[in-house]
Amino acid sequence: MKQTKLPSISVVIPTLNAASVLDKCLNSITTQKYPKNKIEIIIADGGSTDATLSISKKYHAIIVQNKLKTGEAGKAVGVKVAKHNLIALIDSDNILPNRHWLKDMVMPFGDKEIIASEPIKYTYRKNDPYLTRYFALLGMNDPICLFIGNYDRYSYITNKWTGLKFPEENKGKYLKITLNHEPIPTIGANGTIFRRSILKNAIKGANYLFDIDILLKIIKTKGEVKIAKVKTGIIHTFVEADAGKFFKKQLRRINDMSFHKSKNNREINWEQSFLSKIILFTFECILIFPILIQTLIGFLRKKDATWLFHPVACYSTLFIYIYGWIRGKIEPRESTRDNWKQ
Numbered sequence: 001m002k003q004t005k006l007p008s009i010s011v012v013i014p015t016l017n018a019a020s021v022l023d024k025c026l027n028s029i030t031t032q033k034y035p036k037n038k039i040e041i042i043i044a045d046g047g048s049t050d051a052t053l054s055i056s057k058k059y060h061a062i063i064v065q066n067k068l069k070t071g072e073a074g075k076a077v078g079v080k081v082a083k084h085n086l087i088a089l090i091d092s093d094n095i096l097p098n099r100h101w102l103k104d105m106v107m108p109f110g111d112k113e114i115i116a117s118e119p120i121k122y123t124y125r126k127n128d129p130y131l132t133r134y135f136a137l138l139g140m141n142d143p144i145c146l147f148i149g150n151y152d153r154y155s156y157i158t159n160k161w162t163g164l165k166f167p168e169e170n171k172g173k174y175l176k177i178t179l180n181h182e183p184i185p186t187i188g189a190n191g192t193i194f195r196r197s198i199l200k201n202a203i204k205g206a207n208y209l210f211d212i213d214i215l216l217k218i219i220k221t222k223g224e225v226k227i228a229k230v231k232t233g234i235i236h237t238f239v240e241a242d243a244g245k246f247f248k249k250q251l252r253r254i255n256d257m258s259f260h261k262s263k264n265n266r267e268i269n270w271e272q273s274f275l276s277k278i279i280l281f282t283f284e285c286i287l288i289f290p291i292l293i294q295t296l297i298g299f300l301r302k303k304d305a306t307w308l309f310h311p312v313a314c315y316s317t318l319f320i321y322i323y324g325w326i327r328g329k330i331e332p333r334e335s336t337r338d339n340w341k342q
């Protein structure tokens with residue numbers, strides 16, 4: 001695609017005390033081989049007290065206030081002020097892996113049927129901290145998705161980008177996927193690009209933008225959507241080398257899910273859609289050896305000692321989710337973002 005024909009892009013990044021990761025994220029965006037006048041960067045900040053805002057200003061980002069602090073609220077705020085034809089939802093702990101990433105990602109939009117594009121994998125780098133490597137190889141940020149099948153990035157354990165089946169066409173540099181039934185993969189975060197009109201319709205005055213609900217909402221009304229899985233990756237530094245942060249993120253995930261379900265804010269119903277597979281996940285954890293087999297398969301396909309974290313990730317998720325699910329039934333509440341930082 002010629003420079004003059006490249007579409008304009010609004011990059012929406014929610015932040016809250018993200019100084020430790022934001023500089024690398026913004027540098028990877030501003031050094032893209034893409035017309036500078038066709039990129040706007042919107043930082044939806046939840047009240048950072050570190051250097052997040054000064055870093056954002058260094059890269060000439062547009063800064064808007066996110067009073068509700070959460071990432072989902074930040075995305076809603078950012079999308080509301082976005083001006084360009086395409087909107088890229090990029091998290092502050094994402095890094096674009098090469099300088100032609102944006103060009104690769106917007107190329108599928110030459111097909112008018114495509115409403116969104118997303119990288120097909122997380123970029124693996126052998127010198128990253130062990131948790132960043134583990135989740136890049138696993139292909140998801142929550143190991144329970146491996147068991148229920150709704151992950152959306154290539155996994156070395158399954159050799160697939162998702163465990164769900166949908167019609168797909170190989171278009172060379174990307175796969176054209178027809179999403180035509182529920183449930184669907186967790187498409188929407190970490191470098192997903194949408195047509196602006198899609199996100200604007202998804203918000204309609206709402207205070208939250210749940211990225212993985214967007215396509216599901218369209219399927220419920222129109223029957224199907226077509227998206228591109230681009231044959232590229234994105235770096236997700238996730239929780240670096242701190243397992244404690246992973247445990248906290250899992251607790252926040254289940255707390256927020258229970259809270260927003262009680263408020264009828266979500267399109268997806270995890271219990272209804274995946275109950276049998278969640279029970280299977282619990283059963284396989286009890287048996288132990290299915291988890292060990294997965295660990296071995298992953299190691300044989302990509303030899304990295306980080307696979308030893310797989311049993312820890314699975315069992316901690318099981319216990320945290322059981323605790324969070326029970327608490328959510330008694331008193332659903334959103335996790336506090338007080339003292340939050342990346």
